[in-house]
Amino acid sequence: MTIPQICWTAAVLLFLVLELLTPSTLIAIWFMAGALAALLVSIICPVLWVQVLVFLAVSIAALAITRPLIAKKVKPDFEPTNADAVIGMRAKVTAAIAPDEPGRVFVNGLSWAAASQEELAEGAWCTVQAITGATLQVSAEATEKETVTV
Numbered sequence: 001m002t003i004p005q006i007c008w009t010a011a012v013l014l015f016l017v018l019e020l021l022t023p024s025t026l027i028a029i030w031f032m033a034g035a036l037a038a039l040l041v042s043i044i045c046p047v048l049w050v051q052v053l054v055f056l057a058v059s060i061a062a063l064a065i066t067r068p069l070i071a072k073k074v075k076p077d078f079e080p081t082n083a084d085a086v087i088g089m090r091a092k093v094t095a096a097i098a099p100d101e102p103g104r105v106f107v108n109g110l111s112w113a114a115a116s117q118e119e120l121a122e123g124a125w126c127t128v129q130a131i132t133g134a135t136l137q138v139s140a141e142a143t144e145k146e147t148v149t150v
Helices: 003-021 029-044 048-073 082-086
Strands: 090-095 103-107 110-115 125-132 135-140
Touching: 003 029, 003 048, 029 048, 082 125, 090 110, 090 135, 103 125, 103 135
Parallel strands: 110 135
Antiparallel strands: 090 103, 090 125, 103 110, 125 135
């Protein structure tokens, strides 16, 4: 075994161990493929720059091709909180909201800071679209319903 072959073998093992130490993140698997390809090329071609070029090309190609496919399958764990339950609910504006000035809304028995891209007068009804930090992102309802209580 030549010195480059020993180095590429060590690189394959290093990337394998790194991948095993970081489960479900897929950080080093592509570089392991590149190192393995470079190891195979080192058997045929002793020129180091060719081996490095193969390592880079295979690593980048493997990353570019498989990362988007794997990203669709592996999703980070997301645990909804109780606060997420208000998304989609109707809320009553208790302090007027303007695009440049947050106000307050009452929803699900709680008063929340709220922001909107449109003006909402006090007493108007709105719908919770999202939560950013501790602020609800709301939008005006198409029709206001007086009979619903919150």
